[in-house]
Amino acid sequence: xxxxxxxxxxxxxxxxxxxxxxxxxxxxxxxxxxxxxxxxxxxxxxxxxxxxxxxxxxxxxxxxxxxxxxxxxxxxxxxxxxxxxxxxxxxxxxxxxxxxxxxxxxxxxxxxxxxxxxxxxxxxxxxxxxxxxxxxxxxxxxxxxxxxxxxxxxxxxxxx
Amino acid sequence: xxxxxxxxxxxxxxxxxxxxxxxxxxxxxxxxxxxxxxxxxxxxxxxxxxxxxxxxxxxxxxxxxxxxxxxxxxxxxxxxxxxxxxxxxxxxxxxxxxxxxxxxxxxxxxxxxxxxxxxxxxxxxxxxxxxxxxxxxxxxxxxxxxxxxxxxxxxxxxxxxxxxxxxxxxxxxxxxxxxxxxxxxxxxxxxxxxxxxxxxxxxxxxxxxxxxxxxxxxxxxxxxxxxxxxxxxxxxxxxxxxxxxxxxxxxxxxxxxxxxxxxxxxxxxxxxxxxxxxxxxxxxxxxxxxxxxxxxxxxxxxxxxxxxxxxxxxxxxxxxxxxxxxxxxxxxxxxxxxxxxxxxxxxxxxxxxxxxxxxxxxxxxxxxxxxxxxxxxxxxxxxxxxxxxxxxxxxxxxxx
Numbered sequence: 045x046x047x048x049x050x051x052x053x054x055x056x057x058x059x060x061x062x063x064x065x066x067x068x069x070x071x072x073x074x075x076x077x078x079x080x081x082x083x084x085x086x087x088x089x090x091x092x093x094x095x096x097x098x099x100x101x102x103x104x105x106x107x108x109x110x111x112x113x114x115x116x117x118x119x120x121x122x123x124x125x126x127x128x129x130x131x132x133x134x135x136x137x138x139x140x141x142x143x144x145x146x147x148x149x150x151x152x153x154x155x156x157x158x159x160x161x162x163x164x165x166x167x168x169x170x171x172x173x174x175x176x177x178x179x180x181x182x183x184x185x186x187x188x189x190x191x192x193x194x195x196x197x198x199x200x201x202x203x204x
Numbered sequence: 205x206x207x208x209x210x211x212x213x214x215x216x217x218x219x220x221x222x223x224x225x226x227x228x229x230x231x232x233x234x235x236x237x238x239x240x241x242x243x244x245x246x247x248x249x250x251x252x253x254x255x256x257x258x259x260x261x262x263x264x265x266x267x268x269x270x271x272x273x274x275x276x277x278x279x280x281x282x283x284x285x286x287x288x289x290x291x292x293x294x295x296x297x298x299x300x301x302x303x304x305x306x307x308x309x310x311x312x313x314x315x316x317x318x319x320x321x322x323x324x325x326x327x328x329x330x331x332x333x334x335x336x337x338x339x340x341x342x343x344x345x346x347x348x349x350x351x352x353x354x355x356x357x358x359x360x361x362x363x364x365x366x367x368x369x370x371x372x373x374x375x376x377x378x379x380x381x382x383x384x385x386x387x388x389x390x391x392x393x394x395x396x397x398x399x400x401x402x403x404x405x406x407x408x409x410x411x412x413x414x415x416x417x418x419x420x421x422x423x424x425x426x427x428x429x430x431x432x433x434x435x436x437x438x439x440x441x442x443x444x445x446x447x448x449x450x451x452x453x454x455x456x457x458x459x460x461x462x463x464x465x466x467x468x469x470x471x472x473x474x475x476x477x478x479x480x481x482x483x484x485x486x487x488x489x490x491x492x493x494x495x496x497x498x499x500x501x502x503x504x505x506x507x508x509x510x511x512x513x514x515x516x517x518x519x520x521x522x523x524x525x526x527x528x529x530x531x532x533x534x535x536x537x538x539x540x541x542x543x544x545x546x547x548x549x550x551x552x553x554x555x556x557x558x559x560x561x562x563x564x565x566x567x568x569x570x571x572x573x574x575x576x577x578x579x580x581x582x583x584x585x586x587x588x589x590x591x592x593x594x595x596x597x598x599x600x601x602x603x604x
Contacts, residue, residue, distance in 0.1 A: 091532030
């Protein structure tokens, strides 16, 4: 993780900046009003910005999507979202697990773990909202929704 | 019958006010086109009307008089509003050194020139305030217009502005009491009363600011506008009755508001402030005794040169302390050069107390000269070759 330098801007907000691995200085001002400014610093005049991109909340969301979209797919093992009493996580079905190759109904997943399976992904194919008849082959990835504990129970059931 | 009589008077007042506001609008338009602060142009308008001396209706004159006073209140209210108490205390720790430097370097020219001209000590203090304080309105607009919000010297500039704000919390009440011209004992008592009021208001604002703000909050802009304006006028009036300047009260109300009320207040009161403040600048210049103007021109030029150099030096030295490069230090200095609304406000307090007849013309000439110079200087992104702070080009000193 890069070092993030934080500077208070009284009356404006907070500026956070870091140096990219390629050596560029990039920053974001989070203003009080919710607007964000994306900053690209100048290489020569290091205190100045080469460009400032003002982003409203919608723009920021779009940019986060563009920057984060690939990583989510590539990094299926990481927790996507964890709120106080809601966890949404990606769980891999271990081919060596006793559960591999059985259906959701067989495994009585909801009853056994408390977690629900929102989607099953096998290779390139996604099955959103799978019924009890859907098979969980080894190597598949499921999107699990539930409490943190429930998702953890599901993780051990699917043996990954 | 009554309607007809007052109607004639009102008609005259409307026409005169209309001409005045339209003239100010035209000047504002020119300022926007030239991308300079409109304040010098408003001052020139006041001087011009003073020179031509048209006949003024009593109703219009009364309106402009009270509007100008309200303009001062709203200017200071918005100044206080700019920063939260947390930011004020936080920045006091971070930027104290830069703030002290700014105070020493920039108040000195005014005080020294006052002494040289043989003015009474109070007038020297007022002139020190005039040369000291940057125009936070002009500075923040400039940072936006030139796309320098993200620059690293910006935190330094804002820190200095916050410290100037804090200095005003101390300076305004003390000045207000000193200007009331009481003897040593009564003066001391009044300073104590003023200090007590300030301490109480700041403490209340710090502890209960959020509650007050939540109480004031309304989803309706109309209700919120009336609540805030009413509070500003009421507190200012009460504080003035306690012999502390009303301006201090307005300023402290601004400091006290926080959260959503703070944001909406800036949007809602901003346009009102623009109207009343324009009338204040106009009236300030209108009341200047034109016969005194030629006599202050030389001191004004000296003061303007000193005032520009002292702010550039502030940016240079404080920027060096903060590890900024030569261009950043130069930009910090040039941004701070702009003086404007608060110099005129401070001088206005002195003029109202009648401390020194030359104060108004000298301040007007000073603000005109410095603001014009500032609007030229900020166009340079980098220091010109004659500036001694240029030094070596720095590519190796990235970050810290």
